[in-house]
Amino acid sequence: MIVFNLTQENVSQDFTACPRSEVVLEEGTIAFKNWVETGTEVYRQFWIFDVQNPEEVAVNSSKIKVKQRGPYTYRVRYLAKKNIVQDPKTHTVSFLQPKGAIFEPSLSVGTENDTFTVLNLAVAAAPHLYPSAFIQLILNVFIKRSKSSMFQKRTLKELLWGYTDPFLNLIPYSTPTTVGMFYPHHNTSDGVYKVFSGKNDAISKANGASFPPFIEKTRVLRFFASEICRSFYAVFGAEVNLKGIPVYRFILPSMTFASPLQNPENRCFCTEKIISKNCTLYGVLDISKCKEGKPVYISLPHFLHASPEIAKTIEGLNPNQEEHSTYLDVEPITGFTLRFAQRLQINLLVKPARIIEALKNLKQNYIVPVLWLNETGTISDEKAEMFRKQVTEKINLLGLVEMILLSVGVVMFIAFMISYCTCRSKKVN
Known part of the structure; x- marks a missing residue:
């Protein structure tokens, strides 16, 4: 549903000395072979916010007490690119990146069948998608008939990859009935992307896998996140030694999630007066327009760098700069990203709905954290030795x-x- 499109395509690059023609993205070159199918293992870890007091919240509008459970780890970005089309006139290459995820039990605290008490995604989204009182009256009938409430119990597999929602399944007219934080994911593709081949220009990737060579500390690195419909940027943070390779660590600054008053680039994410308070709050971005109207908000894990008011309705959060920040370790000479950690939290806005019985007792708005993820990739020991x-x-x-x-x-x-x-x-x- 929401994750940076940042892969380690160039971690697996063949670093042997070769002429410039071999680093061009053209069929038959070393660069093209390694670019089509990366050999580096990229993992995506999930931590689920298990709600401890669902009845208290639904009945008394209490603070939501959450307990973080994880990590649950999947291997991702292992499929080769497809639909590759080269344009010799513009020296560009377009492609699709297939999506897939393989569960890794040895790197997880439990199984995909572990159960959590989480927000009912369909019920929470209903008032936002259908503001009409008449339609909400009809929806309330189906919600009650399906015995759905504000919270529900779901397995990890259901929550991430999709399940048939009992409330939506009762609606007689044609409507999607499958709900999931990352549904659909398997057997789908991200793209279409178009990048420069490097024949006449430096190879340019919008997903952060590599940047033009000779990176300076003053440079701002920009990359695009397709699934949240926006670009991000990183600034120099520190010099780091990665397996004997000097790299520059670029970090996602707190200004990325600043209020539009502090960061004008975030003006288009200030779309909900209920939470934004005239665009003065910071730490979360409204991406509902990118998600077909669903009340989805993104933030750093545990609302790191967010306004205190954002988390005032939640208990059990412990933001930590070291564990919850995003960074890229870039080798400055080549511009290759040799290690990265992308951390992002997915939240849903829930507000009182007088007509919908499951939400009528709420007396305040909630930004409910559902999960946070960490997608990581590091150059292997073998490739690091080759690079050195x-x-x-x-x-x-x-x-x-x-x-x-x-x-x-x-x-x-x-x-x-x-x-x-x-x-x-x-x-x-």
């Missing part, structure tokens, strides 16, 4: 040669000046 030999060590050797030549030049200059002064002194005498 073919890139890092050669750069260090070049630097050493440069220092030696500079030192020799300085010594020769000093010797010349001494000789010159000595000759001048003899002539004067």
Whole structure:
């Protein structure tokens, strides 16, 4: 449903010394082979917010007490790109990125059948999708008949990948009945994307896998997140040593989720007066227009860097900069992203609805956290060794040669000046 389209396509790049023609995205080149199907394992971890007091909230409009459970880990980004079309006139390549997820039990705290008490996605979205009092009256009949409430129990597999909702299943006219945070996902594709091939330009990817070479600390790195319909940017945070490779760590700044008054780029996400308070609150972005009107809000995990008012209705959150921030480790010479961690939280807005019985006792609005995710990828030990030999060590050797030549030049200059002064002194005498 919502996740950065940031993959490690270039982590698996063949770093052996090769002519420029081999790094162009054209069929038959080394770059193209590694670009079509990445060999690096990328994982997506999920932490689910298990609601501890559903009845208290639904009846008394109490604070929602949540308990984080996870991680539950899936391997993703393992399918080769498809529908690849090269345009020799514009030197671009378009493609689709197939989606898939394989559960990894050894990296998870439980199974896909673990059960959680979470927000009822269909019931919570109903007042937003159908504001008409008459339609809500009809929907309330089906909600009561299906015995649906504000909260529900769902397995991990159902919550993530989809389930048949009992309330929607009763509606007689044609409507989608399957609901899930990431439904549909399997057997679908992300795209169409179009990138420069690198024949006449530096290879440019909008998804953050690599950037133009010779990255400077002052540079702002931008990448696009297709599933939330917006671009993000990262700024330099620190120098890091990654498996013997010096990299620049670029971080997602707090201004990314700032209020539109602080960051004008977020003006288009200030669409709901109920939560925005004239666009003064910060820490969450309304992406409902990107999600067919569903009241979806994104934030950093545990509402990191958010206004205190955002989390005032939730208990059990512990924001932490180290665990909940997003970063990219970029090798500055090549521009390759060698490690990344993308952290994002998915929330739904729930507001009182007098006509819908399951929501009529609410006395306040809730930004309910459903889950947060961490998608990670790191260059393998084998590829890191290859990178060190073919890139890092050669750069260090070049630097050493440069220092030696500079030192020799300085010594020769000093010797010349001494000789010159000595000759001048003899002539004067």
